[in-house]
Amino acid sequence: MTNWKASGLSKDLPPANVMHADWQGVDLAVWRSASGRLSAWVDRCPHRGMRLSHGFVRGETLACIYHGWTYGVTGACTHIPAHPDMTPPATITATRFEVTERGGVIWIAAKDDPTAPPDIAGFQPLRSLTVQVGEQALLQALAADAPGLTEAEGGLRGTVQIAGLDTQICLMLQPKAQETTLHILCGAGAGPAQVSRWAESLRRQIEDRSAP
Amino acid sequence: MIPQAVLDQWYPVAMTSLVGPWPGRETQLLGRPIMVFKTQSGAVSVQTAQGQAVAVTLAYGHVWACLGTPAQDLFALPEAAQPGRRLVDCGVVRVKCSPLRAVENFLDIAHFPFVHTDVLGAEPHTEVGRYEVQIRDDVDEVWATKVHFYQPQAAKSAAGGIVTEYMYRVAAPTAAVLYKTCPNRTNEWDVIGIFVQPLAEDLCDVYPYMALFDDVTPQADLIHFQQMIFLQDRSILENQIPRLLPLDPGMEIPTQADLTSVAYRRWLKRKGLTYGAQVVAA
Ligand code: FES
Numbered sequence: 001m002t003n004w005k006a007s008g009l010s011k012d013l014p015p016a017n018v019m020h021a022d023w024q025g026v027d028l029a030v031w032r033s034a035s036g037r038l039s040a041w042v043d044r045c046p047h048r049g050m051r052l053s054h055g056f057v058r059g060e061t062l063a064c065i066y067h068g069w070t071y072g073v074t075g076a077c078t079h080i081p082a083h084p085d086m087t088p089p090a091t092i093t094a095t096r097f098e099v100t101e102r103g104g105v106i107w108i109a110a111k112d113d114p115t116a117p118p119d120i121a122g123f124q125p126l127r128s129l130t131v132q133v134g135e136q137a138l139l140q141a142l143a144a145d146a147p148g149l150t151e152a153e154g155g156l157r158g159t160v161q162i163a164g165l166d167t168q169i170c171l172m173l174q175p176k177a178q179e180t181t182l183h184i185l186c187g188a189g190a191g192p193a194q195v196s197r198w199a200e201s202l203r204r205q206i207e208d209r210s211a212p
Numbered sequence: 213m214i215p216q217a218v219l220d221q222w223y224p225v226a227m228t229s230l231v232g233p234w235p236g237r238e239t240q241l242l243g244r245p246i247m248v249f250k251t252q253s254g255a256v257s258v259q260t261a262q263g264q265a266v267a268v269t270l271a272y273g274h275v276w277a278c279l280g281t282p283a284q285d286l287f288a289l290p291e292a293a294q295p296g297r298r299l300v301d302c303g304v305v306r307v308k309c310s311p312l313r314a315v316e317n318f319l320d321i322a323h324f325p326f327v328h329t330d331v332l333g334a335e336p337h338t339e340v341g342r343y344e345v346q347i348r349d350d351v352d353e354v355w356a357t358k359v360h361f362y363q364p365q366a367a368k369s370a371a372g373g374i375v376t377e378y379m380y381r382v383a384a385p386t387a388a389v390l391y392k393t394c395p396n397r398t399n400e401w402d403v404i405g406i407f408v409q410p411l412a413e414d415l416c417d418v419y420p421y422m423a424l425f426d427d428v429t430p431q432a433d434l435i436h437f438q439q440m441i442f443l444q445d446r447s448i449l450e451n452q453i454p455r456l457l458p459l460d461p462g463m464e465i466p467t468q469a470d471l472t473s474v475a476y477r478r479w480l481k482r483k484g485l486t487y488g489a490q491v492v493a494a
């Protein structure tokens with residue numbers, strides 16, 4: 001069993017950008033430096049608690065939007081703008097999670113994980129889509145609406161009829177209280193636009209059905 | 213249970229000019245429903261849901277209420293009565309944060325270049341020099357003086373960048389006032405305040421307040437300027453974790469630039485004003 005959780009698609013986090021991710025109920029700031037290095041930190045600036053996912057990337061650092069405290073990829077604070085001549089104490093650090101990329105997916109784990117993230121060779125990352133239902137309800141709905149998908153490491157895989165074509169689909173699930181984000185990857189079969197439309201209509205169908 | 217010390221303080225609950233007849237403004241103070249209304253004789257009254265009238269003071273364009281027995285008179289703000297000043301009511305901004313975090317943010321200058329970029333501050337002018345902070349026992353207030361900061365556009369009436377001098381004052385647990393160099397009169401201070409109504413521990417109504425020597429700028433522009441500043445602050449205040457203000461050291465990391473915040477937290481803790489605060493079990 002792997003602890004790595006799919007937390008986004010690589011292509012949705014270009015260099016010099018930061019995003020928020022939910023990891024098992026923990027708020028994280030995930031960011032990529034200008035040179036492409038990826039980091040995942042607890043979404044809380046040690047100074048005054050501002051969400052780091054609201055910050056901005058400059059070169060190889062992430063700066064907090066509140067007072068501009070700047071952190072390098074090791075998590076250590078490198079610059080405090082209010083005291084530009086001071087070297088920040090080494091004790092000021094962001095709290096790091098493990099993060100890696102495989103198959104175009106961003107994977108996050110709490111601590112160094114000897115296992116590798118799931119192998120999803122043969123699939124191309126398509127897009128992420130958030131469905132307003134919890135994970136269990138989503139799995140039940142998918143069992144009914146896309147019976148060709150079966151549980152595989154980290155999510156579901158299998159064959160779905162899309163636009164009359166047998167299409168290889170891989171769904172990585174990222175659950176959060178009352179919603180679930182689907183990271184959609186596809187293999188041979190229908191084209192990306194058709195798979196994307198299929199996923200959207202699936203979402204509508206599932207949300208309509210679970211609406212009170 | 214709300215500590216008695218919290219109940220015995222004054223809090224703003226309405227803008228006086230907007231108070232209408234019964235039931236008036238139906239709002240909340242420290243989590244308790246209240247009504248702020250004008251009686252038939254024209255007096256302003258504040259009542260709890262049980263119909264109990266509470267202590268009221270009208271001052272600085274606002275209605276102040278105390279749910280307990282007022283520990284002292286409402287703070288004095290003599291500048292409000294000074295001839296030549298324009299009093300500007302800037303309305304009210306609802307913020308999903310601790311009332312104490314809203315006050316603390318108002319006392320903070322280090323965020324100007326990042327949150328109020330090119331208005332109240334701009335890189336590379338980010339340094340916060342030494343300033344003086346005191347908890348003044350004579351008036352039971354927190355004061356920060358000799359605060360200097362470079363500002364690209366310190367006020368609506370300031371044309372270019374200037375080094376502005378400030379004094380900050382915590383006049384009540386959820387009311388703070390700043391005095392800043394007046395661009396139009398060298399021997400006077402512009403007065404800007406925020407009066408914060410604690411609706412709940414993590415929800416507040418913020419009333420910005422101004423008493424300025426500025427007879428040029430149209431009122432609408434002044435209000436617009438102040439509202440823009442507060443909306444920028446709101447985007448910060450609603451995204452701080454935890455929502456409640458940590459009063460014990462350890463959770464957050466203050467530096468010399470945060471001395472006003474440190475003194476404010478210490479003052480709150482000493483007085484037992486823990487509504488909206490996170491206190492680790494003693
Ligand atoms: S809260 Fe992040 S720099 Fe102050």
Ligand SMILES: [Fe+2]
Pocket residue numbers: 317318323327328441445
């Ligand atoms: Fe601000």
